[in-house]
Amino acid sequence: MTAAAPSSTPGSVPAPVPDARPAGAFATAVHLAPLFARRRDGDRLALALPVAAFAVVTALLLVVLGGAQAFFGWDDDLAFTYEAFAIIAVVLLVVPLATVGASAARLAARRRDERLASLRLLGATTGTITVLTVLEAAATALVGAVVGVAGYAVLAPVVGLLRFRGEALGAQMWVPWWWLPLAVLGVGLLAAASAVVGLRAVVVTPLGVRTRQRAGTAHWVRVVIAVGVLLGGMVVMQMLGVLGNLGGVVAIIGALAAIFGGMLLALDALGPWFVRVRARRQARKxxxxxxxxxxxxxxxxxxxxxxxxxxxxxxxxxxxxxxxxxxxxxxxxxxxxxxxxxxxxxxxxxxxxxxxxxxxxxxxxxxxxxxxxxxxxxxxxxxxxxxxxxxxxxxxxxxxxxxxxxxxxxxxxxxxxxxxxxxxxxxxxxxxxxxxxxxxxxxxxxxxxxxxxxxxxxxxxxxxxxxxxxxxx
Incomplete structure (x- = not known):
């Protein structure tokens, strides 16, 4: 590992040093990964929780996609109506599923923040820490995703018993085989991206992480974003007739899906600010x-x-x-x-x-x-x-x-x-x-x-x- 550049201020934290040798950072991270994965007994539950969450996310994601694609197999007059409902259901469920997956990735990242911060303080480069984080997050997610594919194989026949238009979905619940590796890869990428985003605190303020001096934040800008999305959604809902005249039913369905998905994301952004304001008032009283x-x-x-x-x-x-x-x-x-x-x-x-x-x-x-x-x-x-x-x-x-x-x-x-x-x-x-x-x-x-x-x-x-x-x- 390359040592960080010394700081001129006594007691200060070394500034992040870019890794001049990406290959060296990768090799160091690969060598550290097995040691990093040797968790103590008290941490085993922390490992099992995100794996279980990724498994549930993958299984439910494939079930939702399988049910939705079954509706696209009809071609009569009502086929488009069923397809519209399928798209809306996918939007209403995929956004929360992605949120659960991101939460699992953040859990896995938080549980190794202190060890990463310790390595950072010992002189590990930003590149080494980043590669190490991505490798562990992706490995955890991939294990859970593979378990989730097995769970989908169990759930698909059960969900296939549901009857639509008087017939059971049956084999229509099975997605094309090449969707399975794509789902596993997508879950792994989600975990890696969430872990890298959460890594910023470790890289920038490793001493604060190590001494538990991180303060959670929730800016009021979240309120502006959420209110803006809600008002924009209300305006678009009032203009559905105009959208239908311009782009037909496809435009209406697209607008509805965007509104519902956007509002779910806005609620997720607004929530931390709301609980912070409420907690401040409760602390005073x-x-x-x-x-x-x-x-x-x-x-x-x-x-x-x-x-x-x-x-x-x-x-x-x-x-x-x-x-x-x-x-x-x-x-x-x-x-x-x-x-x-x-x-x-x-x-x-x-x-x-x-x-x-x-x-x-x-x-x-x-x-x-x-x-x-x-x-x-x-x-x-x-x-x-x-x-x-x-x-x-x-x-x-x-x-x-x-x-x-x-x-x-x-x-x-x-x-x-x-x-x-x-x-x-x-x-x-x-x-x-x-x-x-x-x-x-x-x-x-x-x-x-x-x-x-x-x-x-x-x-x-x-x-x-x-x-x-x-x-x-």
Whole structure:
């Protein structure tokens, strides 16, 4: 490894030194990778979590793509309608799937930040650190993706039992064989890109990473972006008729897909700012130790706190569309319709239920991995509080409050954004239908239970951390 250039200021951190020998950096990283992969017992769960998440992401991604491509095999008058619904469902599900995959990659990167920072302080070049990060992130993702392909092979026949237009999907659920390596490669690239983005803190401020002095940030610009996307979506929804005249049905479907996907990304950008503002207010008004600790946990890293509940935000957004879709099928009279149109009404209900079910699988995966990651990341804090004599019940309550404090507002806000976007298309009458209300409440209840259950499971990691405090650096 090439030593970093010395700094003129005593005690300062060496500035990043570009690697003049890329081949040397790659060879060094390859030699370090096996040693770097030898994790201690306390880190094995941190390795298993992202692998499991990548497996779920890959399996669900292939299932979603398989179901969507099945709809493109029809060529009658209603074929285009089914294709439109398939595109919308893919957008509503692929964006959250990508978010879960990125969260898994960030978890894997965060768990090795300290070791990377130590290498950086010892003189490892930026090139060596970057190559080492990409190799480990890609290897973790590829292992999970291969497991996910096996999971898809198990799920595809089960999902193939679903009936659309009176017939089971069956073999139509199988995607072309060459899609499989592309999916694995895509998941690996997503992990590598997310890891490199997260590497900036290690390269720029390795001493801050090593001494746990990183402060989470969430800039107000996120609010401007999210509001801009929402207002732009509302304007486009009002102009769907004009778009239809200019570009036909294809333009309308493209606009809807862009609006829904853009809003999901905007919600993911807005969330950290919202939880930071709320935590600041709670910290000022806290009257008990658990409330104060919970607020400080959120302020330590608002982005990490948001990721612990972001799955519910995404599902609430999708759930509103599911509730509206079910209400439309219940309120639309089938009298005078031909058999194909009657099948369409029934198939919309089936598609809505499948979409919501997949979104719940993503919620379970997302909240599970992010809350466990949060517990592992706060291991040193738990050990310090335990040594200071803080009761474990107080730590558990603080962790629970840190997760649940903003959940109501997060879920309600995302559902409101979905309602605002879809209101110009369906009007208020659909939202007050009993089936729509019941579906929305069921989505909220299931999402809250998933978060609460994941919080309870992640709390079980604390006794193991406190039992072996010497393993926390």
């Amino acid at each position: 806290a009257q008990t130790v658990p409330r104060l600790l919970a607020a400080r946990m959120v302020l330590e890293d608002p982005k990490a706190a948001w990721r612990q509940v972001s799955g519910v935000a995404m599902t609430s957004f999708v759930g509103v569309f599911g509730a509206v879709g079910l209400a439309l099928t219940q309120t639309t009279s089938t009298e005078g319709m031909d058999p194909d149109e009657q099948w369409l009404m029934q198939d919309i209900s089936t598609g809505v239920l499948v979409t919501v079910a997949i979104s719940f699988l993503m919620v379970a995966c997302s909240v599970g991995i992010n809350q466990a990651a949060g517990t592992l990341d706060r291991a040193a804090v738990h050990v310090s509080l335990d040594r200071l004599g803080v009761p474990r019940s107080v730590m558990s309550e603080a962790s629970r409050r840190a997760v649940m404090s903003a959940l109501w507002m997060v879920a309600g806000g995302s559902a409101l954004c979905a309602a605002v976007l879809i209101f110009p298309l369906v009007g208020m009458a659909i939202f007050v239908q009993p089936i729509a209300i019941v579906t929305a409440l069921a989505v909220f209840a299931a999402g809250f239970l998933a978060v609460r259950g994941a919080a309870a499971l992640s709390a079980r990691l604390v006794p193991g951390i406190l039992a072996r405090p010497e393993r926390v650096l």
